[in-house]
Amino acid sequence: MSYSELKGLYHLRETIGSGGFAKVKLAYHSLTGEKVAIKIMDKRSLGEDLPRVKTEIAAMKELCHQHICKLYQVIETTDRFYMILEYCPEGELFDYIVAKDRLGEDEARIFFRQIVAAVGYIHNQGYAHRDLKPENLLLDEDQNLKLIDFGLCANPQGGMEKHLFTCCGSPAYAAPELISGKEYLGAEADIWSMGILLYALLCGYLPFDDENIPQLYKKIQSGKYDTPSWLSLESKELIASMLQVDPKRRITVGHLMSHPWLLSGYDISVEWHSKYSWKVDEDCITELAVHYGKSRSEMEAEVTLWNFDYLTATYFLLLEKKQKGRPVRLIQQTVKQT
Numbered sequence: 158m159s160y161s162e163l164k165g166l167y168h169l170r171e172t173i174g175s176g177g178f179a180k181v182k183l184a185y186h187s188l189t190g191e192k193v194a195i196k197i198m199d200k201r202s203l204g205e206d207l208p209r210v211k212t213e214i215a216a217m218k219e220l221c222h223q224h225i226c227k228l229y230q231v232i233e234t235t236d237r238f239y240m241i242l243e244y245c246p247e248g249e250l251f252d253y254i255v256a257k258d259r260l261g262e263d264e265a266r267i268f269f270r271q272i273v274a275a276v277g278y279i280h281n282q283g284y285a286h287r288d289l290k291p292e293n294l295l296l297d298e299d300q301n302l303k304l305i306d307f308g309l310c311a312n313p314q315g316g317m318e319k320h321l322f323t324c325c326g327s328p329a330y331a332a333p334e335l336i337s338g339k340e341y342l343g344a345e346a347d348i349w350s351m352g353i354l355l356y357a358l359l360c361g362y363l364p365f366d367d368e369n370i371p372q373l374y375k376k377i378q379s380g381k382y383d384t385p386s387w388l389s390l391e392s393k394e395l396i397a398s399m400l401q402v403d404p405k406r407r408i409t410v411g412h413l414m415s416h417p418w419l420l421s422g423y424d425i426s427v428e429w430h431s432k433y434s435w436k437v438d439e440d441c442i443t444e445l446a447v448h449y450g451k452s453r454s455e456m457e458a459e460v461t462l463w464n465f466d467y468l469t470a471t472y473f474l475l476l477e478k479k480q481k482g483r484p485v486r487l488i489q490q491t492v493k494q495t
C-alpha cells in the first residue's frame with residue numbers, strides 16, 4: 158500500500174499492532190528522527206465506527222497530559238484517517254500483568270497513581286473515558302503509563318452532570334448502572350472501571366468474570382466478589398470504595414487522589430495536573446524559526462494555532478527531545494538540487 162500522504166514527513170516501518178478497526182504502524186518523524194505510532198483507518202471499512210474516530214480525534218486534541226498518549230498530528234484524506242501518536246515501546250499493561258501473574262502493592266501503587274492522575278485530569282477537563290482497562294494503558298520507554306483509545310469517551314455538553322445513555326466499553330469493566338441501561342454519569346462509571354483495574358493489578362484476574370454475558374451481568378449487579386488473602390486491609394477498603402453498586406456511594410476521583418492507600422510511601426497526594434503548558438518552549442521555537450527561516454514571533458504565532466499539522470508534530474517532538482535531555486535540533490534536510 159502506498160501511503161503517499163506521509164512521504165517526506167514520516168519514514169514508515171512495520172505494522173506494530175491493530176486496534177479494532179485500525180492498523181498501527183511504527184514510523185520515524187523525518188525532521189527529528191523520533192519514533193511515532195501511526196494509527197491508520199480506512200474510511201470505507203470504518204462504517205458506523207466513523208463517529209468514534211471523530212470523537213477520539215476531538216478529545217485527544219484537547220487532552221495533553223503526561224499519562225495520556227500524545228496526539229501529534231492528524232491527516233485526513235478522501236479515504237483515510239491518519240493519527241500520528243506518541244510511541245509506547247513497552248506495549249500493554251495487560252501483558253505486563255499477565256507476565257508477572259500479579260503485582261505487589263508497591264508496584265501496583267506506582268501504576269495506579271498514574272491512572273488516577275490521568276483520569277483525574279480528563280474528568281477535570283469534562284471528559285469520561287468509558288473504556289478503562291489494562292489493554293488501553295500502554296507503557297512508554299520509562300515504564301510510565303499512557304492512556305489510549307478515546308473512541309468511546311464522552312464529553313457531555315452540560316458538563317459531567319449530564320447523564321449518558323450509550324452502553325459501551327468492555328463488559329467485565331462496565332459499571333452496574335451502565336449495563337442495566339439506566340442513565341449514568343461517565344465519571345462514576347470510570348471510577349467503577351478503575352476498581353476493576355486495581356483488582357486486576359493486585360490479583361491478576363477479574364473480580365467479576367463469566368463466559369456467559371447475562372451471568373456476568375448478574376455478578377456485576379450483585380456487587381459480590383471474593384478478596385484473596387494476600388490483599389491488605391487498606392487495598393480491600395479502597396477497592397470496595399470503588400466497586401460500590403450504588404454510584405452515589407462510590408468514591409470520587411478527587412477523594413481517590415488523597416486516599417491513604419495511594420499516599421502510603423509518598424508524602425504528596427497524586428499530582429494530576431498536566432506537566433505540559435500551552436505556553437510554548439523558547440528553545441523549540443528558536444530551532445523551528447531557524448529551520449523555517451522565520452522570525453521567532455512569526456514561528457510562535459504559527460505553532461500556537463495548534464493545527465495538529467506537521468508543525469504541531471515537529472514542535473511536540475522537539476519538546477520530547479528536550480525533556481529527554483536530547484539536543485533540541487532538527488535534522489537538516491539535504492534539499493536535492495533539481
Ligand SMILES: CN(C)C[C@H]1CC[C@H](N2C(=O)NCc3cnc4ccc(-c5cc(Cl)c(O)c(Cl)c5)cc4c32)CC1
Binds near residue numbers: 179194243244246295
Ligand atoms: C486494545 N488494544 C488491542 C489496542 C492496541 C492497539 C495497538 C497498540 N500498540 C501495539 O500493538 N504495539 C506497540 C504500540 C506502540 N505504541 C503505540 C502508541 C499508540 C497506540 C494507540 C493509541 C491510540 Cl489513542 C489508539 O486509539 C490506538 Cl488503537 C492505538 C498504540 C501503540 C502500540 C497496543 C494496544
